[in-house]
Amino acid sequence: MTATLYGLTGAALVGIGLYGLIVRRHALRRLLAFNLLGSGVFLLFGAVAERAGPGGDPVPHAMIITGIVVALAATALGVALVLHLARETGRAEPDPPEG
Amino acid sequence: MTALWLLDLCLVAVILAVALSAVAARDLFAATVFFVAYGLLIALAWVRLDAVDVALAEAAIGAGLTGVLLLGVTARVHMEARTPGPGRGMRLAIGAGCAAVSVALAAAVLSLPVPAPSLVPAVEAAIPATGLGNPVTAVLLAFRGYDTLLETLVLLLALLGVWSLAPDRLWGGRPGLRHRARPEGTLAWLGRLLPPIGLLVGVYVFWIGSDQPGGAFQAGTILAAVWLLAIMAGLSDAPPVRSLALRLVLVAGPVVFLGIGTAGLFVAGAFLGYPPAAAKTLIVTVEAALTLSIAATLALLVAGAPERAP
Known part of the structure; x- marks a missing residue:
């Protein structure tokens, strides 16, 4: 029951993150939404792990920890790119699509 | 059992509300603060999912370091986005599309095989x-x-x-x-x-x-x-x-x-x-x-x- 509830929450978080990623223009807002999306995927995965029985399945748990660390590394690289973009162009968003 | 179930429901409701606020907040600083709160709440969710190792990582990284990183850059990048976002009609369409993704994932969660595969x-x-x-x-x-x-x-x-x-x-x-x-x-x-x-x-x-x-x-x-x-x-x-x-x-x-x-x-x-x-x-x-x-x-x-x- 708990696993299903958190699994459904993960599914909702993926939708929320995806919406922010598409609708927001500011690069940092997108980075934040990307983190929400990823967190939703982790929660889905964790819910699947919990179904394996009391204590959960350690293999997904280990992979989620790996994922959380890599997400931080990607976010740090993204933040550095945004700072660079802001310094070079005075803007905090990528160029608008042509036309 | 019922008390824990109630706790789960409250936790999930707050998590979703904070996540929505992080996406919907008007300014970047508020969004970042919501996101840090979100990281701490998700760490609690990991405890409820019997994943204490993940909860430790999430509290330290998701809420801690990512929060420092984002708050730090928020203090330095002051400009707002200049290109306007999509219009109301387009936002509704995007929202519907994202909701469809969530519904499909939810359907997958509800139809997971029993007994669950396990390593x-x-x-x-x-x-x-x-x-x-x-x-x-x-x-x-x-x-x-x-x-x-x-x-x-x-x-x-x-x-x-x-x-x-x-x-x-x-x-x-x-x-x-x-x-x-x-x-x-x-x-x-x-x-x-x-x-x-x-x-x-x-x-x-x-x-x-x-x-x-x-x-x-x-x-x-x-x-x-x-x-x-x-x-x-x-x-x-x-x-x-x-x-x-x-x-x-x-x-x-x-x-x-x-x-x-x-x-x-x-x-x-x-x-x-x-x-x-x-x-x-x-x-x-x-x-x-x-x-x-x-x-x-x-x-x-x-x-x-x-x-x-x-």
Whole structure:
């Protein structure tokens, strides 16, 4: 029951993150939404792990920890790119699509 | 049972509300604060899912370091987005599309196979050979050692990416601005009070990780936070990234892991294999080196590209 509830929450978080990623223009807002999306995927995965029985399945748990660390590394690289973009162009968003 | 169920429902409702607020908030700072709160709440969700190792990582990384990183950049990037976002009709269409993705995932959650597939028996059968008591550490350092080795290399690659954004004249310099805090202020006080406690907790989380929730990643993150706090309180300065000592610390973890992994070819018959008699000693050695490297790498990732000439 708990696993299903958190699994459904993960599914909702993926939708929320995806919406922010598409609708927001500011690069940092997108980075934040990307983190929400990823967190939703982790929660889905964790819910699947919990179904394996009391204590959960350690293999997904280990992979989620790996994922959380890599997400931080990607976010740090993204933040550095945004700072660079802001310094070079005075803007905090990528160029608008042509036309 | 009912009380816990009620707690779960409340927690999930707050998590979704905070996540929505982080996306919908008007300004960037508010969105970031919502996101940090979200990280802490999600850590509670991990406890409820019996994943205490993940909860530790999430609290330290998701809420802690990511929060510092985002709050730091929020203070420096003041401009708003100039291109207007999509119009109301388009936003509705995008919202409907995203809702459809969520509904499809929810349907998948509700139709998962019973009984659930599980690797628990496989882990339980193999864990005595590692001498470890914490199955998550056994998976990270032994059963899926490849993942962890490559992950530490990804961290270094990301750090190289961050450094490479420095202009040529600052290459090899110190990251970020020099922090100064009022000597009698709260930050300077916390900077003196917390590091000894943080160091103790970090070392404990590393050591206990063999048998209880904890391990190199959680411990490394706590140590990184201690270092960043000392830097932000102006008690120590970020090192120049060309420093040889610093670079040795950064690569120590992957090098020790690769070295012991390669030796496994000859003594255990497989790359990243451990001879059962010495497995625990070797794993703890790898973890100790990884903890140091992860702490330095994460702290420097958060500190950013070099901004002061060496």
